[in-house]
Amino acid sequence: MYRLIIKHIVRGVILEARSQTLTRKVRDAIVASDTSRIKAAQKPNRVFAPDQTTGDLINKIEALYKVDVKVLEPKQAGSDSSKFPTLEFNVEDTTVKIVHAKGIVAGAEGESKQETTIQQQIKDFGHSITLEIVDTQGKRHTFKDIDGFIKVTGNKKADFAFTTNQQPTVFLQHKSPIHQQMSGITKFNQEVYPEIDTFIKKVAEAVRSSPTGRLDKPMSQEITDPKLKVAAVYGIQDGTADGVQIYCIGDLGLEGEGATKQLTANKIYVYPELPEGLDTPILGATYRKDRNQYGIQNVRFGIYPTSYIKASE
Secondary structure (H helix, E strand, O other), X not given: OHHHHHHHHHHHHHHHHHHHHHHHHHHHHHHHOOOOOXXXXXXXXXXXXXXXXXXXXXXXXXXXXXXXXXXXXXXXXXXXXXXXXXXXXXXXXXXXXXXXXXXXXXXXXXXXXXXXXXXXXHHHHOOOEEEEEEOOOOOEEEEEEEOEEEEOOOOOOOOEEEEEOOEEEEEEEEEOOOOOOOEOOOOOOOOOOHHHHHHHHHHXXXXXXXXXXXXXXXXXXXXXXXXXXXXXXXXXXXOOOOEOOEEEEOOOEEEOOOOEEEEEOOXXXXXXXXXXXXXXXXXXXXXXXXXXXXXXXXXXXXXXEHHHHOOOO
16 A cells, blocks of 8 residues: 555656646747747746737647647636736646736736726715726717726626716726637627628638648638627627727726826727727637537637737738
């Protein structure tokens, strides 16, 4: 019995050492794929890439190892970081986890802090404020009689809402700079938006013609209909949390003295302003083991920011 216990312990040590060595090897390969923007962090399971999105890293990993990558948010079960996302995937029949270190407030903890801070700022003022928002074009938008800021729960487009008379009136979607999908596409009628149907057929053909029988790399297609772009970013404009008037990227804050406060973030888009550049909505399809959309195995469709889907094409 003693020998069996020792054998089990030794085997565990060997497997742990092998896993650590493989993790370092994978980490170094990811760094080597883009040494100008990705650096090896002190820990062997961590890369430092402050100007890369997590989507960029996922695309690099998928290109290097042809695997499905799972994103574990900070403090989620199995996560290796309390601040940054962990990317989990299999290499050589071994689970590898790589942490994407980036100097931002991330995950539910960061959002909770921002919610509390903004709510307290409004409360401390003593009565309602005028909310001012400057969009990316420099246009100012004002919302009067704002008396609170709350988290929206459930599967809704909005993440937060500013309130008037303690009722939600101005809805906001908040995205981290490392965000991925803007919207799914199953909610959109293919007859109304035929370019979705065209894209689905292209992806289906790519899977059929692939020697591996799967989607070998992410595919994308530019969206030509501005109405589809607006719907993907802002959702339904019916005065509920299924739609938003404000689309923010980066940490949220309030600035200003007196009754007028300005909302701050890295970027702020206001309905019906269309995100541009790397934020432009684009149709995308990626390989996912757990998805089977439109009769195509292991494919996930969605509308993504260009920065996420184009990196690996």
